[in-house]
Amino acid sequence: MAEAAPGMDARAVAAESEGQVAAQRKxxxxxxxxxxxxxxxxxxxxxxxxxxxxxxxVRAGEFFALLGPSGCGKTTLLRMLAGFETPDEGRILLGGKDIAKVLPHERPVNMMFQNYALFPHLSVRDNIAFGLKRAGMARADIGKRVAEMVALVKLEGLEKRKPDQLSGGQRQRVALARSLARRPQVLLLDEPLAALDKKLRESTQLELMELQRRLGLTFIIVTHDQQEAMTVASRIGVMDAGRLDQVATPRELYEAPASRWIAEFVGDINLFDGQVESRDQGRLRVVTRDAGTVVVAEPRQPIGKTAVAVAIRPEKVKLSRRGPAADAVNAHAINRLEGVVTDISYLGGMTTYKVRLDSGAVVRSAMANTARIDMDAYGLSQRVVAWFTPDDCLVLDQ
Known part of the structure; x- marks a missing residue:
């Protein structure tokens, strides 16, 4: 507690101390x-x-992704954050202040468009400087900031070129530099890598992540590419039909989707509809139409219905000629599905198999290629056992 200065009584000191505490709490x-x-x-x-x-x-310094199919509302939401659309309901708070009706150029937010929206008649340098000139920055400061941005996105030596003299990746960097030049609190990216080829897109994703970490800015990216969202973002919000269905880290989204729709949308998955037959010691026995009786780990969130879907990611489905070795895992906990290999796709790092079960259903397996030449690889029409453990499964409402 503060000591009383000459001429101050105890009540004044107490009031001052309470004010300091209140300010600290605020x-x-x-x-x-x-x-x-x-x-x-x-x-x-x-x-x-x-x-x-x-x-x-969305937290400060976060790389957040809005993921969803075309028409789900993610770009409309991004445009409201940028100020190009006004919400009919609700509030948008930036740093605690409502910016829903603030003009785009007056909010500390910038947006990088899918088509980059570069001025074809302006050089790289002038494209980057455009927003700085409109903001009234001094000419000398503009020169320093442009040079800083050019170095940041590695465009040195290209400052005098026009957009039509640049590659797609270079135009993307110019657009990024222009978006960052005014040092926004939040950078919005609308499908920024959609026009790039696969290899360039993958390398640019890594560069974006490194740039975001180095600058410490908040990035919000809109994409329909699940792999892109899971690569760059620390958290992902999945949208469908205008609603935000789940917000989670990439791992949580993939391993614990909140719904059947999200499980099918994010990555590849095997689904078997069935009915819960019994519960015992943290295990559920589910009688399915296509896979027989499947034993699964009981989910943390209780399932309220008996009608469920058992979901298994392909990489968690193992193949063998006779099933797993008896000492590999607890024998009674293994789910075994027998069938015939009908399709093989060699993808370099892994091979995916489609196995037609005796029931007629198809199960997909993805197995890593750990050896350069795999003498134990499976062939078309070969009879195999597809197996997985209870912990490999998800249980979702139908």
């Missing part, structure tokens, strides 16, 4: 707030509800 509370908070935001176009009551927190 500072701590503000520190816990997310940089960006979206509260029940909705946007309609006529009778169509493009964004339907979305709420989301």
């Amino acid at each position: 500072t701590e509370a503000q520190a816990d707030l997310p940089l960006l908070r979206i509260e029940r935001v909705a946007k309609r176009f006529g009778s169509f509800r493009a964004v339907d009551g979305v709420s989301l927190d």
Whole structure:
């Protein structure tokens, strides 16, 4: 507690101390707030509800991805963050301030468009400088900032070129540099790598991640590419029909999807519909139509229905000629499905197999190619056992 200065009574000292404590608590509370908070935001176009009551927190310095199929509302949400659309309902808070009605050029947010939106008649240098000139920055400072951005995205020596003299990857870097030049608090990226070929897209993803870490900025990327979202983002929000269905880390999203739809949308998966027959010691016995009785680990969140879907990722389905060795795993816990190999796809690092079960259903397996020449590889029409453990399975509501 503060000591009383000459002429101050105890009540004044107490009031001063309480004020200091309140100020400290307010500072701590503000520190816990997310940089960006979206509260029940909705946007309609006529009778169509493009964004339907979305709420989301994004932390400072986070690389966040909005993932979903075309028409799910992710780009509309991004445009509201940028200021190009105004929400019909809800609030958008940046640093605790509502920016829903702030003009685009007046908010500390910048957006990199899918087609890059470069000015064809301007050089690389002038494209990057464009926003700085509109903001009224001094000419000398513009020169320094442009040079900084050119170095940041590794475009040295190309400053005088026009966009049509650049490769697709170089144009993407110019657009990125222009978006970063005004040092926004949040950078929005709308399918920024869609126009690049696969190899360039993969290398650019890594460069984006490194750039985001180095600058410490908040990036929000919109994409329909699941692999891209899982590569670059620390968290992913999956959207469908204008709603945000799940927000999770890439691992959580893949290993513990919140719904059957998300399980099917994110990655490849085998699904068997069935009925829960019994529960015993943390295991469920599920009688399925296509795979017989399957033993699965009981999920942490209790399943309220007896009608469920058993889901298994292909890389968790092993193949063998006679089934697993008896000492490999607890024998009674193994799920065994017999069938015939009908399709083989060699993908370099792994091989995927389709196995037609005796029931007629197809199960997919993805196995790593750990040897240069695998003498034990399986052939077409070969009879095999596809097996997996209870812990390999997910249980989802139908």
